[in-house]
Amino acid sequence: MKTASKIYTGLVMLFLFAPIAILLVFSFNASKSLSVFSGFSLHWYSELLRDSETLGAVRNTLILAVSAALISTVMGTAAAVGIHKLKNRYLRAAMDSVTNIPMINPDIITGISLMLMFVFVGRLFGAATSLNFVTMLIAHITFCLPYVILQVLPKLQQMDKSLPEAAMDLGCTPTRAFLKVVVPEIMPGIVTGLIMAFTLSLDDFVISYFTAGNGFQTLPIRIYNMTKKTVTPKMYALATIIFFVILFLLLLSNLTDADTVQAVRTAREKKKAKKNA
Amino acid sequence: MKKKASGSLALVQRLALAPYSVWAVIFIVVPLIFVAYYAFTDLDFRFTTDNITRFFTATSVVADETGAEREVHTYVLIFLRSLKLAAISTVICLIFGYPFAYLISKASPRTQSVLITLIMIPMWMNFLIRTYAWMTILQDTGLFNGLLGLLGLGRVHIIGTESAVVIGMVYDYFPYMILPIYSVMAKMDVKLLEAARDLGCNSAGVLRRVIWPLSLPGVISGVTMVLIPSISTFYISQKLGNGKFYLIGDAIEGQYVANNLHFAAAIAFILMVILLFGMAFMQRFANKRAAV
Numbered sequence: 001m002k003t004a005s006k007i008y009t010g011l012v013m014l015f016l017f018a019p020i021a022i023l024l025v026f027s028f029n030a031s032k033s034l035s036v037f038s039g040f041s042l043h044w045y046s047e048l049l050r051d052s053e054t055l056g057a058v059r060n061t062l063i064l065a066v067s068a069a070l071i072s073t074v075m076g077t078a079a080a081v082g083i084h085k086l087k088n089r090y091l092r093a094a095m096d097s098v099t100n101i102p103m104i105n106p107d108i109i110t111g112i113s114l115m116l117m118f119v120f121v122g123r124l125f126g127a128a129t130s131l132n133f134v135t136m137l138i139a140h141i142t143f144c145l146p147y148v149i150l151q152v153l154p155k156l157q158q159m160d161k162s163l164p165e166a167a168m169d170l171g172c173t174p175t176r177a178f179l180k181v182v183v184p185e186i187m188p189g190i191v192t193g194l195i196m197a198f199t200l201s202l203d204d205f206v207i208s209y210f211t212a213g214n215g216f217q218t219l220p221i222r223i224y225n226m227t228k229k230t231v232t233p234k235m236y237a238l239a240t241i242i243f244f245v246i247l248f249l250l251l252l253s254n255l256t257d258a259d260t261v262q263a264v265r266t267a268r269e270k271k272k273a274k275k276n277a
Numbered sequence: 278m279k280k281k282a283s284g285s286l287a288l289v290q291r292l293a294l295a296p297y298s299v300w301a302v303i304f305i306v307v308p309l310i311f312v313a314y315y316a317f318t319d320l321d322f323r324f325t326t327d328n329i330t331r332f333f334t335a336t337s338v339v340a341d342e343t344g345a346e347r348e349v350h351t352y353v354l355i356f357l358r359s360l361k362l363a364a365i366s367t368v369i370c371l372i373f374g375y376p377f378a379y380l381i382s383k384a385s386p387r388t389q390s391v392l393i394t395l396i397m398i399p400m401w402m403n404f405l406i407r408t409y410a411w412m413t414i415l416q417d418t419g420l421f422n423g424l425l426g427l428l429g430l431g432r433v434h435i436i437g438t439e440s441a442v443v444i445g446m447v448y449d450y451f452p453y454m455i456l457p458i459y460s461v462m463a464k465m466d467v468k469l470l471e472a473a474r475d476l477g478c479n480s481a482g483v484l485r486r487v488i489w490p491l492s493l494p495g496v497i498s499g500v501t502m503v504l505i506p507s508i509s510t511f512y513i514s515q516k517l518g519n520g521k522f523y524l525i526g527d528a529i530e531g532q533y534v535a536n537n538l539h540f541a542a543a544i545a546f547i548l549m550v551i552l553l554f555g556m557a558f559m560q561r562f563a564n565k566r567a568a569v
Contacts, residue, residue: 082294
């Protein structure tokens, strides 16, 4: 890179990471201030660990994210397989448009639309509050699904069509052929989809805000409630921990993706080499 | 035998779509119908266009900087302000993001993946916390003013102005501009650029006649990915604008909190329709450019 490019990259990174650096630094502040550093202390971390409401929110967020990610990955992978097989052009176009809706629509509209339906249906059944863990889970699965499908679909398109056919010619049942041949081929897409769904669910605020009842508080909603009052460095301590967890997940997903891709590639090359020999 | 086996495989694969189809209809399509239903009904679910009319006709009195009072169309003004701030943020993201995406695509593969990961890290950080961090930075007694003071440049009042809201939007959605442009540029055939040079194009010519048209799909998806969340945001404006700059997202959220679900639905409906038309227009523009 040229010097000018390096300076420009540096400036962009400074802009992107300055607020995060400030979070990290002030999470160790000895005093309550978020703008005057008065000495190093782990006070706010110990405070955070004693905050049972926040810890409860962390637990809720994890339960929600794991459930939403698993369900949307299974359903989304199955859907991708089905969409891939769709021959009818109009049906395919309709499916693609519907799948695009949650990604194109602003979060606030997705949230409001689901909330209106939940409230309406809840009222039909005479429920006093119709928003709870289940409505939130439904909302999270709904906005995760398109991302899973979009990760898996290209892998199916790249796959050699004759592979599952060959497996069946060699005596595999269709189910076995699917599990033993198709699934390993599209695995990188499934894993990336799962991680994406998990992180999207973990980080979502807007849709959760509209579909969460009073009883169920996730971490982003807890953070929102925290920022309504005066914020102490406790929230920054929380942010710092989240930052490192996300850094870890991101590195992990990069590694797994690169590894699986590499593994598939070497396996294919070996096959080719054998064929040629 | 073989035919039967692959036939049942095809059937299984087709059935695999069933759960998602049902899910998509119930939880993607039907909720949107509910937005329209609530938007066009009153509290007793009788048909009315009052909610929609209210959006266009409701007025309130505001005072400008000089203290002079004037009557304005409340929600139309809010919508236009959202559009203005979102458009400014999108243009800033494009101006700074486009060259950066180009820079990344020209780097070595290793540097490319490092830079992309670095850009993605802030994206995964909770946006409420990021926005709040900017609030403390931009405050009158915050770090930004402290820095200016150290440099002897004096203080500026940013928090609570439209500039602060724009800074927040640019910060939160900047990566969404870079990533799609980068992914198009990374796939660009270097031979095309060389060919353009061989045929006598200078650098500016290559940029204008080859790189820009080829990267247009990325630009369009980047613009959409920045414009849509920033036009509909409701937290950034509350924190960085000190609640003085109501945006369309704030209006929807405010009506939701006040339990005016029908009017909230009406605002959401109008926003949705406008975005739909806007996007159809952009798609058209993109197709036209692609055809040329």
